[in-house]
Amino acid sequence: MNLQAEQVAFGIGQTQILQGIDLKVQDREIVGLIGPNGSGKSTLLKCIYRTLHPNAGQIMLNGRALDELSFRESALQMAVVAQHNQYQFDFSVMDIVLMGRMPHKKLLEGDTPGDYTIARRALAQVGMDHMETRSFLSLSGGEQQRVILARALTQESPCLILDEPTNHLDIKYQLEMLEIVRDAGVTVLMAVHDLNLASQFCHRLVALEKGRVVGTGTPKELLTPEFIQNLYGVHSRIVEGPTEDSIHIIFTETVK
Amino acid sequence: MSNRTHTLTVVGVGIILIALLIAGMAWSLFLGTVHIPANTLWQVVASKFVDTITIEDPRQGALNDIVWMLRMPRVVLAALVGAGLAVSGVIMQAIVKNPLADPYILGISSGASTGATVAILMGVGIAFGEEYVGIMAFIGAMVISFGVLIIANMGGRANAIKLLLAGMALSAVCSAFTSIIVYFANDKEGIQNVIFWMMGSLAGANWDLIGIMLLVILVPIVFFWSQTRILNLMLLGDEVAITLGIDLHRYRQLYLVMSSIMIGFAVYAAGIIGFVGLLIPHIVRQALGTNHKGLIPISALGGALLLVVADTLSRTIIPHTELPIGILISVIGAPAFVYLMIKQTYAFGGN
Numbered sequence: 001m002n003l004q005a006e007q008v009a010f011g012i013g014q015t016q017i018l019q020g021i022d023l024k025v026q027d028r029e030i031v032g033l034i035g036p037n038g039s040g041k042s043t044l045l046k047c048i049y050r051t052l053h054p055n056a057g058q059i060m061l062n063g064r065a066l067d068e069l070s071f072r073e074s075a076l077q078m079a080v081v082a083q084h085n086q087y088q089f090d091f092s093v094m095d096i097v098l099m100g101r102m103p104h105k106k107l108l109e110g111d112t113p114g115d116y117t118i119a120r121r122a123l124a125q126v127g128m129d130h131m132e133t134r135s136f137l138s139l140s141g142g143e144q145q146r147v148i149l150a151r152a153l154t155q156e157s158p159c160l161i162l163d164e165p166t167n168h169l170d171i172k173y174q175l176e177m178l179e180i181v182r183d184a185g186v187t188v189l190m191a192v193h194d195l196n197l198a199s200q201f202c203h204r205l206v207a208l209e210k211g212r213v214v215g216t217g218t219p220k221e222l223l224t225p226e227f228i229q230n231l232y233g234v235h236s237r238i239v240e241g242p243t244e245d246s247i248h249i250i251f252t253e254t255v256k
Numbered sequence: 257m258s259n260r261t262h263t264l265t266v267v268g269v270g271i272i273l274i275a276l277l278i279a280g281m282a283w284s285l286f287l288g289t290v291h292i293p294a295n296t297l298w299q300v301v302a303s304k305f306v307d308t309i310t311i312e313d314p315r316q317g318a319l320n321d322i323v324w325m326l327r328m329p330r331v332v333l334a335a336l337v338g339a340g341l342a343v344s345g346v347i348m349q350a351i352v353k354n355p356l357a358d359p360y361i362l363g364i365s366s367g368a369s370t371g372a373t374v375a376i377l378m379g380v381g382i383a384f385g386e387e388y389v390g391i392m393a394f395i396g397a398m399v400i401s402f403g404v405l406i407i408a409n410m411g412g413r414a415n416a417i418k419l420l421l422a423g424m425a426l427s428a429v430c431s432a433f434t435s436i437i438v439y440f441a442n443d444k445e446g447i448q449n450v451i452f453w454m455m456g457s458l459a460g461a462n463w464d465l466i467g468i469m470l471l472v473i474l475v476p477i478v479f480f481w482s483q484t485r486i487l488n489l490m491l492l493g494d495e496v497a498i499t500l501g502i503d504l505h506r507y508r509q510l511y512l513v514m515s516s517i518m519i520g521f522a523v524y525a526a527g528i529i530g531f532v533g534l535l536i537p538h539i540v541r542q543a544l545g546t547n548h549k550g551l552i553p554i555s556a557l558g559g560a561l562l563l564v565v566a567d568t569l570s571r572t573i574i575p576h577t578e579l580p581i582g583i584l585i586s587v588i589g590a591p592a593f594v595y596l597m598i599k600q601t602y603a604f605g606g607n
Contacts, residue, residue, distance in 0.1 A: 108482055
């Protein structure tokens with residue numbers, strides 16, 4: 001399963017948010033999208049998961065243009081953990097997770113025991129299996145985020161798109177969430193704020209600035225102090241990271 | 257509570273409500289200006305179905321008429337309208353993704369009122385025959401529904417906010433139009449008729465009407481029940497739905513049209529009866545959660561029960577006078593709604 005964006009552009013009125021993005025994610029590769037606030041990470045992801053339509057360029061899943069696929073076909077190919085999951089109405093955790101089976105269902109088909117098994121397994125994976133019948137709105141932000149990941153896993157798609165998946169999570173669950181994503185053995189494209197987590201879990205990073213790709217490479221290649229200074233406007237030092245051949249970034253101060 | 261116990265709870269509540277509904281309907285048949293003893297009532301009802309039971313009362317013709325031509329159609333109509341209002345409340349809340357929506361939120365009641373007002377005060381639509389006020393109200397309701405749909409689709413796809421705003425705008429226009437007609441009317445009796453009509457009444461029930469209502473209320477309810485998945489998804493919004501493979505747009509249009517037809521006919525049959533479509537879905541959501549699998553059937557039964565009871569009270573609470581059912585339901589409904597609001601466990605969907 002590979003994912004490709006070719007010259008994707010998106011703008012609202014006069015404001016160009018994305019200006020010709022090229023991007024390729026290979027089968028089972030984990031690619032992190034980095035860049036400062038407002039660089040277009042979320043917008044690019046939204047174009048990929050189809051809630052926005054690019055003004056130009058195209059996005060391909062396994063070599064087929066997204067526009068040729070029905071929403072159902074693309075939902076079978078990629079699952080999404082979006083940034084905002086604020087719901088007005090109260091569902092149980094199980095109700096929410098079972099919705100991940102939607103693309104696999106005919107319209108009038110009910111939930112089978114098999115669907116429950118898949119949903120329970122996903123809940124267990126994110127450590128929420130004891131919460132099945134809890135009301136979704138009564139959960140903390142971090143718990144909600146994990147339930148949404150469980151829904152995405154329940155979709156059983158070969159590609160995961162995540163927008164800031166570690167927001168609201170405490171450190172244990174940040175690591176756990178990314179471990180689950182890594183161990184899922186699927187193609188992953190995710191926007192990440194935390195450069196250290198990004199370099200620990202991503203095979204490759206793509207840096208965005210003002211709607212353009214300004215750099216790509218393995219974390220070690222890409223994240224030099226000079227590059228970080230140009231992209232984010234902060235000084236930093238790079239030290240050896242927690243795993244073999246990885247890096248850790250220590251941010252020292254903003255560029256004055 | 258596991259999902260299996262949830263299903264059992266829904267079934268259990270459903271059975272209790274069906275029992276209450278049957279009891280309520282029997283109670284309603286029993287009460288009225290003419291006193292009918294319980295065993296006579298039973299004979300009158302049963303004689304329709306079982307040949308061997310015959311009525312030995314000399315007044316059987318009159319009793320038969322009271323039960324079968326007056327009370328029975330009225331009770332059945334109350335149940336159907338109640339079920340229709342409650343379910344379209346549920347549907348409207350899903351369509352506009354707002355727990356505070358009710359069946360009339362998109363201006364249907366204003367459209368119906370305008371239709372009824374021009375019929376009563378200006379005699380428009382007399383050509384439709386005896387039922388012309390109801391028919392004009394139905395036309396008014398439909399014109400507004402489709403108007404809202406068309407306006408909300410201008411300049412890009414309709415979404416919840418555009419639907420609500422279009423509904424408010426058209427509603428305001430209709431209210432203004434109705435007020436002008438009433439303001440310049442010199443017809444005191446006509447104005448009273450308009451007011452009475454706007455407060456709702458089930459007095460017009462007859463078996464022909466029941467035939468139509470069975471079709472236009474029960475078919476949509478069963479249809480909406482089959483749409484549980486999509487309706488659940490609507491509550492989570494367009495973005496989530498797209499990532500799960502569903503484009504809600506055309507479903508929203510379809511549901512809106514079906515729900516409008518249901519409400520249009522309810523208005524035609526019984527005028528405007530508020531609060532049912534707001535109160536019942538809320539009580540059910542609070543008790544059983546917001547999954548439409550349980551919400552739709554239980555709301556339908558709850559709405560039916562509420563209207564049967566309210567209608568019985570409205571025609572018996574003051575001897576020889578009928579209290580408009582709209583007034584009665586608001587009097588019961590508003591305090592019940594406030595009670596829901598101040599109860600800590602339920603946050604009206606907000607948190």
